[in-house]
Amino acid sequence: MEFYSQNVDISYGKNKIVEDLNLRIPEGRVTVIIGANGSGKSTILKALCRILHPDRGEVILDGKNIYTQSTKELAKRIAILPQSPESPEGLTVEELVSYGRSPYKAGYGKLDAQDKEKIAWALRVTGMTEFADRALEQLSGGQRQRAWIALCISQDTEILFLDEPTTFLDIAYQLDILKLLSDLNQNYKKTIVMVIHDLNQVARFADHVVAIKKGKITCEGSAEEVLTPENLKQVFGVLADVVVDQRSKRPLCIPYDNIPSL
Amino acid sequence: MENQNRRFRTALLLILVLILAIFLLSLTTGLTPLSLKDIFRILFGGGKREEKLILFHYRMIRILVALLVGAGLSVSGMIFQTISKNSLASPDLLGVSAGAGLSVLLLSYFYKGSSAFGIFVLPLFSTVGALAAAILIYTLASRKDQYLSPIRLILMGIAVSSGIHSLDMIVSIRLSPEQYNRVNTWMIGSVFGNTWTHVLVLLLWLMLILPIIFYHAMDLNLLRLSDGIAIGLGSDLKRGRLAFLALAVMLAAACVSVGGTISFVGLICPHLARKMVGPNHKLSLPISALLGALLLMSADLIARTIIAPRELLLGIVVSLVGAPYFLYILLTSKK
Numbered sequence: 001m002e003f004y005s006q007n008v009d010i011s012y013g014k015n016k017i018v019e020d021l022n023l024r025i026p027e028g029r030v031t032v033i034i035g036a037n038g039s040g041k042s043t044i045l046k047a048l049c050r051i052l053h054p055d056r057g058e059v060i061l062d063g064k065n066i067y068t069q070s071t072k073e074l075a076k077r078i079a080i081l082p083q084s085p086e087s088p089e090g091l092t093v094e095e096l097v098s099y100g101r102s103p104y105k106a107g108y109g110k111l112d113a114q115d116k117e118k119i120a121w122a123l124r125v126t127g128m129t130e131f132a133d134r135a136l137e138q139l140s141g142g143q144r145q146r147a148w149i150a151l152c153i154s155q156d157t158e159i160l161f162l163d164e165p166t167t168f169l170d171i172a173y174q175l176d177i178l179k180l181l182s183d184l185n186q187n188y189k190k191t192i193v194m195v196i197h198d199l200n201q202v203a204r205f206a207d208h209v210v211a212i213k214k215g216k217i218t219c220e221g222s223a224e225e226v227l228t229p230e231n232l233k234q235v236f237g238v239l240a241d242v243v244v245d246q247r248s249k250r251p252l253c254i255p256y257d258n259i260p261s262l
Numbered sequence: 263m264e265n266q267n268r269r270f271r272t273a274l275l276l277i278l279v280l281i282l283a284i285f286l287l288s289l290t291t292g293l294t295p296l297s298l299k300d301i302f303r304i305l306f307g308g309g310k311r312e313e314k315l316i317l318f319h320y321r322m323i324r325i326l327v328a329l330l331v332g333a334g335l336s337v338s339g340m341i342f343q344t345i346s347k348n349s350l351a352s353p354d355l356l357g358v359s360a361g362a363g364l365s366v367l368l369l370s371y372f373y374k375g376s377s378a379f380g381i382f383v384l385p386l387f388s389t390v391g392a393l394a395a396a397i398l399i400y401t402l403a404s405r406k407d408q409y410l411s412p413i414r415l416i417l418m419g420i421a422v423s424s425g426i427h428s429l430d431m432i433v434s435i436r437l438s439p440e441q442y443n444r445v446n447t448w449m450i451g452s453v454f455g456n457t458w459t460h461v462l463v464l465l466l467w468l469m470l471i472l473p474i475i476f477y478h479a480m481d482l483n484l485l486r487l488s489d490g491i492a493i494g495l496g497s498d499l500k501r502g503r504l505a506f507l508a509l510a511v512m513l514a515a516a517c518v519s520v521g522g523t524i525s526f527v528g529l530i531c532p533h534l535a536r537k538m539v540g541p542n543h544k545l546s547l548p549i550s551a552l553l554g555a556l557l558l559m560s561a562d563l564i565a566r567t568i569i570a571p572r573e574l575l576l577g578i579v580v581s582l583v584g585a586p587y588f589l590y591i592l593l594t595s596k597k
Contacts, residue, residue, distance in 0.1 A: 046490070049493075049494065050493060051489065051490045051493050051494075071493060071496050071497070071498050072496035072497075072498070073496075074496070075494060075495055075496030076496075078494070079494055080490055080491065080493065080494030081491075081494075082488060082489075082490030082491060082494075083490075084488075085487065085488045085490065085491045086347075086487065086488045087487060088347075088486050088487075088536075088541035089349075089536075089541065090536060090537075090540045090541050091540065091541050091542070092263070092265075092266070092540065094263050095263055095266065095540070095542050098263065099480075099483060099484065099487075099495060100495065102480050102483075102484060102495055102496060103495060103496040105480065107477050107478065107480075108476075108477050108478075108479065108480065108544075109480040133263075133265055135540075148491075151491075152494070155494075155495065161494075163490075
């Protein structure tokens with residue numbers, strides 16, 4: 001798989017949000033996009049997975065521009081979990097997860113044995129089997145997020161995009177979700193691209209980190225390469241100590257102050 | 263999902279039995295009561311001339327029109343609620359009622375001929391008016407290079423509809439009392455005064471459009487989710503929304519042209535259907551259609567019996583039931 005963006009410009013109205021973005025997504029790895037609020041990281045994620053069409057430039061998946069391809073065909077290769085998705089009242093977890101099979105279905109889309117197997121598998125991997133018959137609004141925030149991830153998994157794609165999948169969850173659920181994603185990456189070879197805010201979680205779970213400032217890539221590389229005091233100063237405007245976490249041997253960021261404004 | 267399927271089967275059976283019961287009850291009830299025995303005798307070719315007239319002309323036509331209009335409006339409402347992601351939206355907001363209303367008013371103002379001509383010209387005119395208003399709303403609500411925004415759609419629907427309603431006022435001031443009465447009856451909604459041709463045309467129309475909608479129930483399911491999720495699952499938002507809105511407008515326009523602008527059916531039946539079987543359109547669309555049929559058939563039966571020998575307008579009965587249910591939705595909805 002080869003997946004990259006080429007000279008992508010995106011603007012909202014007259015404001016240019018992203019300029020000349022050239023970003024390559026490594027296959028089979030966990031890529032995390034980081035950046036301050038309003039840096040354009042969510043916008044970049046949306047453009048990469050075709051939710052947003054750029055003013056200029058292309059996003060190429062295996063030699064073909066994704067904006068000119070059939071969105072249904074792409075849905076067999078790319079799954080998307082946007083921020084705070086909504087579901088209609090009364091929709092059960094199993095029904096929602098069954099929607100993940102629709103890219104493979106024409107018209108009425110009756111589920112066959114293979115679909116049912118994928119749905120059961122998605123529910124099992126995410127630990128949602130016991131909640132299959134519950135309506136989404138009856139679940140806790142963490143369970144609901146697992147249900148949405150189960151939807152993306154039943155879609156059985158090689159690439160998974162997630163926009164802040166851990167926001168609004170308590171720390172236990174955050175770890176839970178990230179470990180699940182890490183498991184999907186390692187055991188099912190899924191390429192994962194996501195935005196998360198907590199830098200120490202980035203350090204622990206990302207293979208590849210892309211730091212964005214004002215719609216441009218400031219630096220990218222491994223967590224060790226990107227999460228340095230200089231980069232944190234530049235990208236987030238914070239002063240931080242970066243030490244090595246004794247348990248995971250990954251960087252640990254301890255911000256202690258903002259850069260004094262001039 | 264077994265749960266939902268079981269509830270679906272129960273609901274389906276229950277509503278079908280009720281529809282059959284109301285159908286037979288409506289055939290027997292009226293100024294000249296007929297027993298079930300009489301009904302079957304007349305159906306199988308027996309019966310006096312006037313009995314046949316009562317059964318086939320007066321009763322059967324209006325029952326079938328009520329059934330078809332109810333089903334059509336209800337499915338149209340379901341689609342519109344789904345596309346606009348708002349369970350309080352109604353097909354009225356598609357501009358169909360307003361557009362059809364204005365064109366019928368204009369027709370009555372300029373055309374003073376016999377009503378026999380009007381029977382066929384009126385549906386045609388109201389359909390054209392309905393489509394024109396819907397296209398206007400859609401055009402105003404869409405923006406270049408953006409997916410149609412549900413909120414803009416609803417706001418434009420409200421704005422355009424009230425604009426047209428004020429035009430209605432201006433035209434209706436200039437009508438004679440007799441003309442005004444005729445238009446008013448149509449606007450409130452009534453299934454009386456139609457012919458077998460109306461029934462057949464409406465039936466063919468529904469048989470053409472409803473299967474297309476039911477067949478694509480999964481696409482509607484996706485359109486109900488957040489934009490990003492729907493795109494991720496392979497939904498073509500722009501095309502999908504346009505196609506379903508067009509189908510909903512065509513359904514509603516045909517129904518309104520025959521039954522008048524009956525409100526509330528398209529609002530409460532989809533809501534009730536979702537309460538019964540959940541939001542999966544594979545289940546909720548058929549239930550919604552049947553509930554609409556059942557509601558209008560029952561309302562028509564009540565309308566023509568409650569103050570017999572006089573008749574209430576069907577639309578008034580529906581509103582009497584619909585308004586409290588609407589309030590109930592408002593008071594119990596979480597958002």
